Amino acid sequence: MELYFLGTGAGMPSKERNVTSIALTLYDERGTMWLFDCGEGTQHQMLRSPLKASRLEFLFITHLHGDHIYGLPGLLTSRSNQGGTTPVTLFGPAGLEQLLEPVLRYSQAHLSYELIYRETKEGTVFEDDQFEVVCAKLDHRIDSFGYRIVEKDKPGKLDAAKLKALGVPPGPLFGRIKRGETVTLPDGTVVDGRSCIGEPIPGKVVTVLGDTRRCEAAVRLSRGADAVVHEATFDSSLASLAEAYYHSTAKDAALSAKEAGAKRLILTHISSRYHEDEAAKLLLEAQEHFPRTAIAKDHASFPISASAE
Template identity: 60%
Template sequence: MELYFLGTNAGVPSLQRNVTSIALRLMEERRSMWLFDCGEGTQHQFLKSPLKLSKLEKIFITHLHGDHIFGLPGLLSSRAYQGGVTPLTIYGPPGIRKYVETSLELSQSRVNYELNIVEHEGGIIFEDDMFVVESAFLEHRIDSYGYRIMEKDRPGSIDPSKLAVHGLKPGPLFGRLKRGESIELEDGVIVHPEDVLGSPKPGKVITILGDTRPTPNVVPLSAGADVVVHEATFLHELASTAHEYYHSTALQAAEAAKEAGAGRLILTHFSSRYKDAEHLEPLLLEAQSVFPNTRLAMEHELIQI
């Protein structure tokens, strides 16, 4: 499980950074990738990355401002040309269906794979046997949402001493037990996964927030998360400006992560006034003064979860 930042700028692209898009690589977990927001130029950022559009399974849109969605029509159209033939689902606030369908219809774009669009207003929006995704309302100029991605607990490791009790040796039966299946031995004895596996391994929790002022929903969304991705559009000396434009400061992001008991904080969505690494450093130091385990999102950097 890895995060890859395709765009970290706020509002408009700059010479240094593109607008918002974040990939969550789940190659070991489900051989696929999820995308969070898709600002203009995201497909160009894909071309500079190790990511493959053919592996894209889901897109989660936080809100309908252009710097978070203007890249969608082009990316959807190009996906098939890059080997993307499997179904793709888009999740987003009400209005995302109209935006996508109208863009594709008026441009006469042909999407030759199954495209599903799920509009939501928070709550549990996806669940299967591996993951649960929950969404909650934030505070921005238009409806904006944060996403909490919860990996379900994974089976524990196989205990060799427990296998020996049943006379089991390495082989195909190992895989079945690891997947949670019971097996029948030649003598008719049934071996259940819990007979040979150690304690379950807790799943990871990742919180990716859309644009927001400080708001109560950030804390439950981020509670105990291994990683929280939070916007930090301004330094706290511009807190009044951040409030006026419905954004957060680096200090406010750190305060939220600390209150939530998060493991790590990654700052993104930087104002263009902070042009390069030198200008971004004060945001990092400001956040670290409250929440030391903070880092800046850097484009085309792969972060292990």
């Protein structure tokens, strides 16, 4: 599991930062990629990355401002041209389907795969035996959502030494025991599989927040997360501007991560007023309040570890 940043700028792109798009690669977990927001130029950024649009499974839109959605038509149609055939589920606020479908229709776009729309509402928006995705509304000028991606705990490891001591022969019985079944050995010994499995391996938690002022929902979604992606459009000297435009400062992001007990904070959505060397002040400001902070750059990747760093 890894976060890969395709775009880390705020409303206006710059020479150093494209507008927002973030990939969560789940190649080991399910062989797919999930994308959070799709600002203009996302498909170009993907061409310069190791990511493949054909592996896109879910696309989560935080809100309908242009710097988060204007790349959708291009990416979705290019996915067809690049051989993508598996369905894509598009999660987003009310109005997303009404906005996107006319563009695809009037441009006579042909998708070689099914596009499924799911309107985002607070609560669980997706769940299967591997993951649960929970969302909540943040504090922005329009409806803006944050997403909490929770990987479910994995079964513990087999206690190989115990199995050997019990005389369990390698082979199919190992699989049954790993599933927690009770098996009878050829000599009549009964083995309770549950007693031969270690503690469950905790799943990872990743939080990706849309544009927002500091708010309780952001803290709730970030509680105990292994990684939190939080906007940091301004530094605290422009706190009044951040408040007026419903954005966060780097300090706001750090205080939210600290209150949530998160393990790592990654800053993104950086205003174009901060050139690369000036963006360092945002990082330093956040680290004063939450030391385990990094600032994302376009094409930066962050492996997700379930242990605190």
